[in-house]
Amino acid sequence: MLACSQPVLKRLWYPVMPMNMLADGPQPFRLLGEEIVLWRTESGAPAAIRDRCCHRTAKLSRGFCDRGRLVCGYHGWEYDAAGKVVRVPQIVADGKDTPTRMAVDSFRTAERYGYVWVALAEPLYGLPEFEEAGAEGFRQIDQFYEVWNCAGLRLMENSFDNAHFSFVHRATFGDQGHPQPAKLDIEQFDDGFLMTSSVPVVNPDAQKTLLRIDSDHTVRHMKARWYMPFLRKLQITYPNGLIHSIVTAATPIDDGSIQVVQFCFRNDTEEEAPAAGVIAFDREVTAEDKFILESTDYDVPLDQVGTEFNMPSDRPGVLMRRMTLDLLTRHGEAESRRDGAVKGTGERPVLAVAR
Ligand code: FES
Numbered sequence: 001m002l003a004c005s006q007p008v009l010k011r012l013w014y015p016v017m018p019m020n021m022l023a024d025g026p027q028p029f030r031l032l033g034e035e036i037v038l039w040r041t042e043s044g045a046p047a048a049i050r051d052r053c054c055h056r057t058a059k060l061s062r063g064f065c066d067r068g069r070l071v072c073g074y075h076g077w078e079y080d081a082a083g084k085v086v087r088v089p090q091i092v093a094d095g096k097d098t099p100t101r102m103a104v105d106s107f108r109t110a111e112r113y114g115y116v117w118v119a120l121a122e123p124l125y126g127l128p129e130f131e132e133a134g135a136e137g138f139r140q141i142d143q144f145y146e147v148w149n150c151a152g153l154r155l156m157e158n159s160f161d162n163a164h165f166s167f168v169h170r171a172t173f174g175d176q177g178h179p180q181p182a183k184l185d186i187e188q189f190d191d192g193f194l195m196t197s198s199v200p201v202v203n204p205d206a207q208k209t210l211l212r213i214d215s216d217h218t219v220r221h222m223k224a225r226w227y228m229p230f231l232r233k234l235q236i237t238y239p240n241g242l243i244h245s246i247v248t249a250a251t252p253i254d255d256g257s258i259q260v261v262q263f264c265f266r267n268d269t270e271e272e273a274p275a276a277g278v279i280a281f282d283r284e285v286t287a288e289d290k291f292i293l294e295s296t297d298y299d300v301p302l303d304q305v306g307t308e309f310n311m312p313s314d315r316p317g318v319l320m321r322r323m324t325l326d327l328l329t330r331h332g333e334a335e336s337r338r339d340g341a342v343k344g345t346g347e348r349p350v351l352a353v354a355r
């Protein structure tokens, strides 16, 4: 699937940037191939419009903010949050607004969990609700904001793949002696699914202090929720009651790259586990995923007939692909592929090994 060629993906919310990045003025972002500019309006709410001035095409992100408006850096035309040109300083010089019908496209924005979320078209679902946010005893730690050169679906299916720990994460928590993936259960919803699984893992020294678990091995009780198409929350509960709940978004920049936005919620304190240590361990783990995922083909086949082979632990990833394909089909779209081949709904692949 080529994400930028599937219009229905514009109808979903994506976290694009930490709110505090807007303190320095307008910021550019490419979302599903669309160049947008984000800024903070007078009320403090974020705004997003197309990043191209309708006068002489300058990027509006090279301008500045004034009284909550976005001012083009070339000739100073001023835009409001609806994308309308509300002042042309060359025509009305006394500081008053200029009546105009000129405008650029504007996009829906929301501020949630400290991030700006954008939907390029009428959203199909609401913003995800995370029970840990603001809950008694929980804190939020902002972890990473970085670009990966892979498809969003590759990172999503990796997050639900119990078979990769022993290999990709052999240097951190993966148990090389036990490559058999843990069993899993899936509950399906309209906008995604919930996978539950208990995974025995190695407990390296770096984690012993952060988890307050002394043993060399422990168990991760995982509740992983997939929100179509590129967002997941992985809630890990350890045997001592510690909850480490990681939100990872693979916000699609274009077909082959994603903005990884990751933050976590924990029910412990800074004194018990310093945020810097929590980030450092999760950084090491995600760097292991990134190294492999950036080597995968970004054109993930949703319709898998004759493409990739599967094993039983790929069930969440296969379901993800099937649900994404169903979403496209419901909205009258066929799957776009790089070779120009357009795939419809085909037979589902038969798993290579019986469960
Ligand atoms: S190019 Fe933006 S005001 Fe002229």
Ligand SMILES: [Fe+2]
Pocket (backbone or CB within 6 Å): 158, 159, 164, 168, 169, 285, 289
């Ligand atoms: Fe991983």
